[in-house]
Amino acid sequence: MNPTGIACCLFAVVLSATAVSQNANAQNRPFVANYDEAKIPPYALPDVLGDVKSADDWPAKRAEWRDLIAAEMFGKGPASDAGGDVSVRSQLDDVAILDGAGFLRQLHVQIAGETVRVAMFLPESAKQQPVPVFLGYNFAGNHTVFDHPAIELPTSWMRNIDDHRARDADRGKSSSRWAIEAMIRAGFGLVTIYYGDIDPDFDDGFENGVHKVLGKPADDEAASIATWAWGLSRVLDVLEQVDVVDAKRVAVFGHSRLGKTSLWAGASDQRFALVISNDSGCGGAALSRRQIGETVWRINTSFPHWFCGNFKKYNEQESKLPFDSHVLLSLIAPRPLYVASAVEDRWADPKGEFLSCVEADPVYKLLGTEGLPTTEMPPVGESQQGTIGYHIREGKHDVTDFDWQQYIRFATRHLK
Numbered sequence: 383m384n385p386t387g388i389a390c391c392l393f394a395v396v397l398s399a400t401a402v403s404q405n406a407n408a409q410n411r412p413f414v415a416n417y418d419e420a421k422i423p424p425y426a427l428p429d430v431l432g433d434v435k436s437a438d439d440w441p442a443k444r445a446e447w448r449d450l451i452a453a454e455m456f457g458k459g460p461a462s463d464a465g466g467d468v469s470v471r472s473q474l475d476d477v478a479i480l481d482g483a484g485f486l487r488q489l490h491v492q493i494a495g496e497t498v499r500v501a502m503f504l505p506e507s508a509k510q511q512p513v514p515v516f517l518g519y520n521f522a523g524n525h526t527v528f529d530h531p532a533i534e535l536p537t538s539w540m541r542n543i544d545d546h547r548a549r550d551a552d553r554g555k556s557s558s559r560w561a562i563e564a565m566i567r568a569g570f571g572l573v574t575i576y577y578g579d580i581d582p583d584f585d586d587g588f589e590n591g592v593h594k595v596l597g598k599p600a601d602d603e604a605a606s607i608a609t610w611a612w613g614l615s616r617v618l619d620v621l622e623q624v625d626v627v628d629a630k631r632v633a634v635f636g637h638s639r640l641g642k643t644s645l646w647a648g649a650s651d652q653r654f655a656l657v658i659s660n661d662s663g664c665g666g667a668a669l670s671r672r673q674i675g676e677t678v679w680r681i682n683t684s685f686p687h688w689f690c691g692n693f694k695k696y697n698e699q700e701s702k703l704p705f706d707s708h709v710l711l712s713l714i715a716p717r718p719l720y721v722a723s724a725v726e727d728r729w730a731d732p733k734g735e736f737l738s739c740v741e742a743d744p745v746y747k748l749l750g751t752e753g754l755p756t757t758e759m760p761p762v763g764e765s766q767q768g769t770i771g772y773h774i775r776e777g778k779h780d781v782t783d784f785d786w787q788q789y790i791r792f793a794t795r796h797l798k
């Protein structure tokens with residue numbers, strides 16, 4: 383590595399160590415992330431196919447893997463009918479957007495006692511014929527994804543705001559992460575929800591959000607990521623009743639912790655027609671055994687509420703995991719899956735995100751699909767698209783127009 387590379391490495395290590403010392407939950411022990419491929423402990427990945435010889439054998443094996451990943455990592459359940467019927471309580475008046483190219487429709491949906499605000503940005507054509515949509519959580523409220531005064535603010539607990547209340551001043555502040563105009567011009571809608579409407583993202587002992595009704599999970603039961611994934615399925619229940627959306631063509635999308643969530647949503651609910659993981663990293667698409675960047679111990683220590691109690695057994699014991707992220711990705715087969723990374727997002731281990739796609743490919747091929755068209759990590763900025771899609775782009779941990787251009791092209795090919 384050249385001196386600039388070494389300096390960058392040192393800088394990244396110092397940065398991540400600083401981030402740890404600022405995190406109250408991770409203070410008990412310093413953590414220095416490894417970014418050196420040469421220091422990856424030798425590992426063998428669990429054989430995803432095992433004795434599966436034909437496509438007919440896969441559903442039983444898939445169910446075994448799914449139950450194991452549920453019990454040991456994300457937590458089982460909740461049952462699809464936990465918390466009672468999901469119902470639309472009210473629908474706000476439609477509002478034209480983008481000079482009439484599309485419209486905004488907002489719903490209040492009751493999910494396990496919580497009022498969830500659903501914002502749908504749809505092409506005008508949806509009024510004639512239901513359209514395919516991207517469905518994904520946002521981090522800071524529906525009003526942050528698009529700057530429009532009609533978009534309601536969440537009333538639930540907000541992260542990163544002093545009084546934890548949503549602010550009018552934040553309208554549109556995350557719009558660069560949501561290429562709504564490009565989606566609408568391509569004939570897709572976007573359905574989005576603030577993830578805190580389902581479960582506020584802090585270690586609250588599972589007392590808030592839908593847990594008020596669902597109760598505190600046991601060690602093998604759904605922690606926050608699985609609960610968010612369940613929330614996406616409940617929104618899909620609602621979309622099945624909405625005439626402007628084609629619920630058979632819903633691409634579930636998520637960035638970062640919400641990319642871990644979209645993967646588990648797609649693995650748990652086969653009604654999702656396509657799955658997108660943007661920079662999902664540790665506990666998402668990245669292979670845990672590589673221990674590059676964030677590790678199982680680090681994620682469980684910083685965010686104890688994300689994964690179930692049983693997952694803590696694997697702190698610094700990645701080799702004992704009975705699966706790895708390639709098995710998680712395989713659960714989505716044969717449905718189209720897109721995994722994306724960013725060069726500067728080393729904390730999420732881009733190479734580990736790519737390798738799990740390579741390792742999931744045999745399942746996709748066995749099921750008669752094209753799988754991933756390459757076994758070599760594509761050059762920066764090049765999108766490889768088969769039934770599995772992958773790219774690594776320039777830049778940092780984020781969602782950009784480049785990412786959306788690829789997702790729209792991939793979804794156009796598979797859902798239109």
Ligand code: GCU
Nearest residue numbers: 638639640662663664676681
């Ligand atoms: C932290 C965390 C990651 C997560 C990310 C995010 O960086 O360590 O695992 O993906 O937050 O959700 O933004």
